[in-house]
Amino acid sequence: MGAAFEIKTMAQLAAEDKHPEILFWVGCAGSFDARAQKVTVAFCKILKEAKVDFAILGTEESCTGDPARRAGNEFIFQMTALQNVEMLNMYNVKKIVTACPHCFNTIANEYPDLGGNYDVVHHTQFIKELIDEGRLKIAEGGVFEGKKITYHDSCYLGRVNGVYEAPRSILEQLDNDLVELKRSRSNGLCCGAGGAQMFKEDEPGDKRINTERVEEALASGANIIAANCPFCITMLSDGVKSFDKQDEVMVYDLAELIVNNNKL
Amino acid sequence: MLQVIIFIIIAAAAFYMAFKKFFKIRRNILLGKDVELVNDSSQRIKNTLLIAFGQKKMFKRIVPAVFHFFIYAAFLLTSLELVEIFIDGVFNQHRFFYPYLGGFYTFILSIIEILSVLAFIGTLIFLIRRNLLKLPRFHKPEMEGWPKLDGNIILYLEILLICFVMMMNGADEVLFNRAATHAHMMEGVTGSFNFAISDWLGPMLFGGIESVGTLHVIERIGWWGHILVVFSFLNYLPISKHLHIMLAFPNVYWAKLNSRGQMDNMPAIMNEVKSMMDPNAAFDESAMDEEIPEFGAKDIFDLSWRDIMGAYTCTECGRCTSVCPANITGKKLSPRKIMMDIRDRAEEVGLNMDTGKIEFIAEAKREDGAKLTAKNYDDGKSLFDYISKEELHACTTCNACVEACPVMINPLDPILKLRRYEILTESAGPSDWLPMFTSIENTGSVWQIPDARDKWTEQLKPKDN
Missing domain, CATH: 1.20.1070 (Rhopdopsin 7-helix transmembrane proteins)
Structure with missing residues (x-):
């Protein structure tokens, strides 16, 4: 465990008249969900390790509005999104990184219509950038050497935004045996959380979508399911539990894998 | 001889x-709303050559x-x-x-x-x-x-x-x-x-x-x-x-070019919310219509012509449905059925319009000499007579159907427009969503959680010895 440190907010930095290199958009899941908080913390450790000058919005951040908009509630979306855009523009934010593909998609693709234009990257892309620039080194002979890891493409990073390679190249660096799922990349199967499904009961059917997806992941024989989205992590973990495999198969975000590997 | x-x-x-029928189809397609097209004809020509003529997506x-x-x-x-x-x-x-x-x-x-x-x-x-x-x-x-x-x-x-x-x-x-x-x-x-x-x-x-x-x-x-x-x-x-x-x-040529992740913005709502947020904005009464505005789509008239053209283009191959996570797991939603329903409804409206009968004019608009047009059309039915709420609610917006279609039909767009109608105009929708809506509105988070949004940072703070 590396040394503890303090996370600065944009407001604090603005008071010191400083502008960080990048804003870390934490998102609702990353802020409040106990499981996703671990990813948030892991990603902060990586940012610190790579000496990235970053800040968060802290209590000034609000939901991007993605689930409201996809549920059909444009009013709620506009209310929260316009506030966010106002805030981001006030701090003159240029570059944003987020560990949530839904936040990533909404800020990158939908905020421009609302007057918010930023350079937005998903944390897997940013981590890859850090590695490529030599700012982050992946420790050799790490804990994942030879371990079987499979990767679940989230819809909003993969099929919707076409990011397939950055997460895979990170996994390759971890020196593991990456097994692809039958349905991967543009054919990836949804975890079942998108489109505001996360916040409601399933419609009547034969089985849950996460069960279908986890069946496929278990069939791959992997011990670790790597994901890039807090909602996928919830869905996949629930699915693994439903098969009573939680002691054999772990669901991790890529950031957590790096933290474990590098013992940060 | x-x-x-x-x-x-x-x-x-x-x-x-045949041409008479084709013109009717064209008329039915144009019952839909206008689409703001991203002007990029070189990309459109490329798509048409690769995906329509070259059948690139079929080769999956x-x-x-x-x-x-x-x-x-x-x-x-x-x-x-x-x-x-x-x-x-x-x-x-x-x-x-x-x-x-x-x-x-x-x-x-x-x-x-x-x-x-x-x-x-x-x-x-x-x-x-x-x-x-x-x-x-x-x-x-x-x-x-x-x-x-x-x-x-x-x-x-x-x-x-x-x-x-x-x-x-x-x-x-x-x-x-x-x-x-x-x-x-x-x-x-x-x-x-x-x-x-x-x-x-x-x-x-x-x-x-x-x-x-x-x-x-x-x-x-x-x-x-x-x-x-x-x-x-x-x-x-x-x-x-x-x-x-x-x-x-034409369907491939005019297919959506902007990001898949970008839902159509609703400027009317955006501007209303903006004026609500602006403390200096005076309440502008002229902006209020006498009619209660309808948001989202209830019928084919509220869809875009591109949605209706997609419905007529659909050859019912079912590639969309076969990759739909909701359908795979036995839910009622089938993206193909959504497109087939839109075509069936467009055909029904078209046939009714051909009759020119007064009974298809909305009752309030049946003044003397009124002629049946798309503007005053009302047969008491809508797309919701074809598509159930259960189907709409099952969509995860995963875009698998959009990716799968060999001719670039987008079943997700109409699904989201119908959802918007249900939520915004009917104020209905799954009750499970209400806590999420109110929570975003009141606390800025999808969950009603009493903790501060940055409480997680304590996990990284230096511990006092």
């Missing part, structure tokens, strides 16, 4: 009836793609041959281009024949696949009845078409061998057309027939059968899923 008159009458009637599933390509290529090239058939039909000629094109004519006809045989095999395989192999996507509930019959009729017509082509060319080959062909400037000449297939298939099938008269009859049956199937197809297309052979091209 009689043949010429009959040909011209049939051709004129076939084209007249290689076996059906190959056989489909045979049928498609045969169709494209046989269309070329239609030019000659028309000249022959109108000017009482036979194989008008043969003496002028010579070897090139043989080359083109040979390719058409080879493709026809491949298409024949493809069609047989498709018939087997559709009816015997029980491929799940061909046996979903929305495929019962007419859609199933429609799929088979097309394949039967294709088989018939190819048989007629072979009769025509085969009998003519035998006639040519016996110096009895009527081909342009070839009367009395003995020879062979040397077409790749009929060169041997013709003598094999018809070589035993002694009577030249009978051979001429067979050749004529082939010629007339072929063109009559073509005319039937032309008139069948407007009521069939097979319409994709025409609409696939």
